[in-house]
Amino acid sequence: MIEINGCSKVYRSRDGTREVQALDRVHLTIAEKEFVALLGPSGCGKTTLLKIIGGLLSWTEGDVRIDGKKVTGPGPDRALVFQNFALMPWANVLTNVAFGLELKGVPKEARTGTAMRLLEKIGLAGFESAYPRHLSGGMQQRVGLARALAVNPVTLLMDEPFGALDAQTRRLMQDDLLRLLDQEPKTVVFVTHGMDEAVRLADRIVLMSARPGRVSEIIDVPFGRPRPAGYDSEPVFNELKNYLWEKLKAMQTDGGKVNGG
């Protein structure tokens, strides 16, 4: 369970003269094996929140705990998936997937076995010796996902993982992600700016507003996982999407029209 209690984050410029409040007293509790989407306009601090949970950023105020223990840094219970894939261009697919295990000191044979199994599962069997630049964006992100799954984390932290992909690939990846989670349920925190994506994937959608980043609303998605057949042609699917759109639009006109992310 991830508990975020009144978490605020202030970024200071190097000379200390300027301050940007990225998060303002965020409260959020994420249950085990729950899929939570963080949705909001650019600058709402959703990525900041994700990195705080991941232990990559400190916070200024409040409390962030995982299973009762305060987050002090990255840990083997959490794995990140990045928007730009963050694959090592000098290493082949196998080495990339096994990277987390390699850092943990898992012997080569064992980590190769795990990596090969995951590559098979994720539809990249036969690509283990290819280099990232030879792969399409979708395939690269499969490698990124496999790398995260290889360390067998409790929680997957996904930072707009499909944001850089084309629409078709994105849909395929979304379906594959849900399929993988059915086989092996995990807690997922998923940053996105896609309303459609949030409704397709999440159990709960955390709608955030910008400058400073606040939780403006938490919405329960009325579909179970695995998603029932034809759920996306039901009226409630579109109603929810439209509702989210109206909310986001309102935020943009509420002076949220600041660029940056």
Add this chain to the structure above:
Amino acid sequence: MKSLRIWHERGWKKPTPAQADRLWKRSMQLLFFIVFFIVWELFARLNPGLLMAPFSRTVTAWLELIVSPELYDALWTSNQAMLIGFALATITAIPLGLLLGRLERIERFVDPYLNVLIVTPMSAIIPLIIISIGIGLAARVLVVYVFAFPIIVVNTRTGLKNLEPTLIEMAQAFGASELQLWKKILLPGATPAMMAGVRLGLGRALSGMVVVELLLVAVGLGRMLLSAMGFFQPARMYAIIVVIIIEVVLVMSIARRIEARLISWKPRLA
């Protein structure tokens, strides 16, 4: 392209467009060389001067030169200083470059000096070196060193700084220690720029080698060149220059090859 068609009629295999293109380029290169040498020959013969040698006489002088032991003594003397200076520059510049790339605080202090160093014509400080440490091997090594050092530092630092920041974040998220981060991310990531820096540094080391011998410490190839000039032996002078050019081209192509091998994962060598 007429010639290609004639070959075809004689029963040659018709070249693919790529082959034809290559053939065309090669012939143009060859043609350029021939024209260059003819112009050189004619120019020298029409303007006879004390320090002007035509192409043909340069070739004979070169053939004489490459069998004389004197040349190999000179090559050894010159390259000794070059190799020591270049090696020292590499093993000191890379760690400094890495340090500067990683620690922004230090970089801010060192950057201005480095920027000055990289644009300063190094020949200008040769007299300074000579009056400080004399005209021995050490002085020549030092000149080569100051020629090669800045570019290697700057390239190494840039390589580290231009590394995709999410790669570092990724490694940290997977729990990498600082040592693991260096071994698995920073060093492999900085290698292309670092190797390019070493290659450029080698080029500068070679110029340093020649410059110091011409300007102040007359030994090795530099002395041969100066004495050929003093004795009005233009053909020999040209021949020595050709030897220097050949060495540089050879050394640089070896360096390029090693570089390409070390970073074979990069799509193309810039």
